[in-house]
Structures are given as C-alpha cells and as structure tokens.
Amino acid sequence: AWTDLPGGVPDADDTPGALLALHALGADEPAHREAACAGIGWLLDLQNADGGIPTFCRGWGALPFDRSSPDLTAHTLRAWTVWRRLLPDALRTRTERATTRAVRFLEQAQQPDGSWVPLWFGNQSAPGDANPVYGTARVIEGLAALPDTEAAPAAEHRAVRWLIGAQRQDGGWGGAPQVPPSIEETAVAVSALAVFRRSPRAASVADLDNAVARGAQWLTDATGEGRRVDTTPIGLYFAKLWYSEALYPQVFALGALATATRCNRRDGGHSDAQA
Known part of the structure; x- marks a missing residue:
C-alpha cells in the first residue's frame, strides 16, 4: 500500500493513485507488476463487508477511518480494472469478485437524485457542507472504466445526468448545484464527463459534448489560459477542518483539459487522466 x-x-x-501511475509508467515492467500485485492485494484485504472501500482499515463503518466511501471505492475500481488482465490467475479471480461487490456497493450508496457524496471532501457553500459534484464525478470515472458486463449502466446514466444538470450557466461547477464554481470541482466534473464520453454507453446521454466543451472553456478562462491557479478549500477533515491543496487545482485542471483535448482529437473536432 502507499x-x-x-x-x-x-x-x-x-x-489506487500509485497503482494507476505505475501502470501508466510501464505495466510490463517486472518491478511495477510486483508492486501492483502487492498493492492490489492490500486493497482486496481492505474491502468492507458492504463491498465498499474504507480509507485506512476494515471495520463496521462506525468511524470515518473504516467507513466505506464511494469515491475511494471508485478510485480502487479504476486501479483494479487497468491491472486485471496482467494479474496472476488467483489474484485476478479475487479482483473480479471484489469488483462485483464494489459495484453493488456503489449502486446502493447512490443518492435518490443520482449523486454520490464523498467522505473527505466538502463545500462550505453547499447544503450540509457536502460535495456531491466531487463524489459523483469520481464515481463516474470508476464506473466508466468497467466493461459492459460489469458496469451499472442505470446508476451511471443517472449520475451523468445529475452532473450535467449541476453545471452552472457560466460553464463551471461548484460542490453542488447553484454553488459558486471552483477550478477543482469544475475540473473533476469535466474529467468525469470526458472519460464517460469515450464509453459506448455514452451514446444515449444528451448534452454531453456541450457540457464538456463549456466546462473546458470555463477552466481555460478561470486559469488565465494556465497562467494563474486559485485554490479552494474543498478538503474536509475531522472537526470541520477545511483545507486546500496547492496542487489540486493544477493537477485537476491539467488532467481535465488534457482528457477533453484527447477526446476532441479522437472524434475529429467534437468536444476525454489517470491519477
């Protein structure tokens, strides 16, 4: 684990972030595969009885430490999925079973409106200090990585429609609908929608191209075409401790714009990061 x-x-x-990075740096490297098997095994052992992934340790969900979190579960799904075909047979079988349980957890954890709420991220301007935009975006990315045979298309489509509906008229996203936009939240939303757009399951979702294009334009304008980056305190720790990270808006925005650009080039002009 990392x-x-x-x-x-x-x-x-x-x-999961380290596992995705190792795969991007060279999945065929023996040292990378060895480390990946160890990391995947740690995540498999961490999975809670409800199928979700907690932050630090397995448990009963009574504390933030051991409570299953939708965004962490989705991040783990992405890591399991990219490495799966390269795993030893026994570990691959365990990963396939764990994936089924994790998807079931995400379906059950989805809010009635189609969103997901993360554990360690929030927004001080949103109802209940929650950040469903961040949570929903991260889960969409995790589900979009799955093949059709393992996906949860109904939950996925509800989430995508919710995220598109949460976009502001100016093209940005805040932590929830009608909340002031930020670089961090707009970036994760653009990334998620652009990644989902590559999926064959995206064909039935209206306004997807427009949402990605408007969000990418908002990011370009908000960062002065990459010359300035403002931070927003979306991190939420114990006892209402809010914090910002200088690298969040830089990494998130760069990943979002790169993904959207790749998607645009692949489609010949229509308006797709692993981390």
Whole structure:
C-alpha cells in the first residue's frame, strides 16, 4: 500500500493513485507488476463487508477511518480494472469478485437524485457542507472504466445526468448545484464527463459534448489560459477542518483539459487522466 509521505499510514486513495501511475509508467515492467500485485492485494484485504472501500482499515463503518466511501471505492475500481488482465490467475479471480461487490456497493450508496457524496471532501457553500459534484464525478470515472458486463449502466446514466444538470450557466461547477464554481470541482466534473464520453454507453446521454466543451472553456478562462491557479478549500477533515491543496487545482485542471483535448482529437473536432 502507499501513503502520501514515507512512513505515513497507507490509505485507499493514495494506493489506487500509485497503482494507476505505475501502470501508466510501464505495466510490463517486472518491478511495477510486483508492486501492483502487492498493492492490489492490500486493497482486496481492505474491502468492507458492504463491498465498499474504507480509507485506512476494515471495520463496521462506525468511524470515518473504516467507513466505506464511494469515491475511494471508485478510485480502487479504476486501479483494479487497468491491472486485471496482467494479474496472476488467483489474484485476478479475487479482483473480479471484489469488483462485483464494489459495484453493488456503489449502486446502493447512490443518492435518490443520482449523486454520490464523498467522505473527505466538502463545500462550505453547499447544503450540509457536502460535495456531491466531487463524489459523483469520481464515481463516474470508476464506473466508466468497467466493461459492459460489469458496469451499472442505470446508476451511471443517472449520475451523468445529475452532473450535467449541476453545471452552472457560466460553464463551471461548484460542490453542488447553484454553488459558486471552483477550478477543482469544475475540473473533476469535466474529467468525469470526458472519460464517460469515450464509453459506448455514452451514446444515449444528451448534452454531453456541450457540457464538456463549456466546462473546458470555463477552466481555460478561470486559469488565465494556465497562467494563474486559485485554490479552494474543498478538503474536509475531522472537526470541520477545511483545507486546500496547492496542487489540486493544477493537477485537476491539467488532467481535465488534457482528457477533453484527447477526446476532441479522437472524434475529429467534437468536444476525454489517470491519477
């Protein structure tokens, strides 16, 4: 497993991120495969009885430490999916079974309006300090990575429609509908919709191209075409401790614009990051 600092406590957000990075850097490298098998095994052992993935340890969901989180579950799904075909048979079988349970958890955790609420991210201007835009965007990315035989298309389409509906008239997204926009939240929304757009399941969703294009334009304008980046405190820790990360808007915006650009080029002019 991985954490953000050497010697720190490993968690289920940094570990999938490291697994995705190793795959992007060279999935055929023996050292990368060995590390990936170890990381995937750690995530499999972490999975809760409800099928979701907690942050630090398995448990009963009574504490933030062991409570299953939709965004962490989706991040884990992405890591399992990219590595699966390269895993030893026994580990691949475990991963396939765990994927089925994780998808079932996401279906059950989806809100009635089609959104998902993350555990460690929020928005001070949103009802209940929640950040369903962040949570929904991350889950859409996780579900979009799955093949049709394992996907949850009904939940996926409801989430995509909700996220498109949460877009502001100016093209940006805040943490929830009618909330002031931020670079971080707009970027994760653009990334999710652009990634979903590559899926064959995207054909039936109206206004998808327009939402991606408007969001990408908002990011371009908000960052002064990449010359300035403002941070927003969307991180939410214990006891209402809000924090921002200088790299969040930079990494999120760069990933979103790169994904949207790749999608645009692939489609010959219509308006698609692993981390």
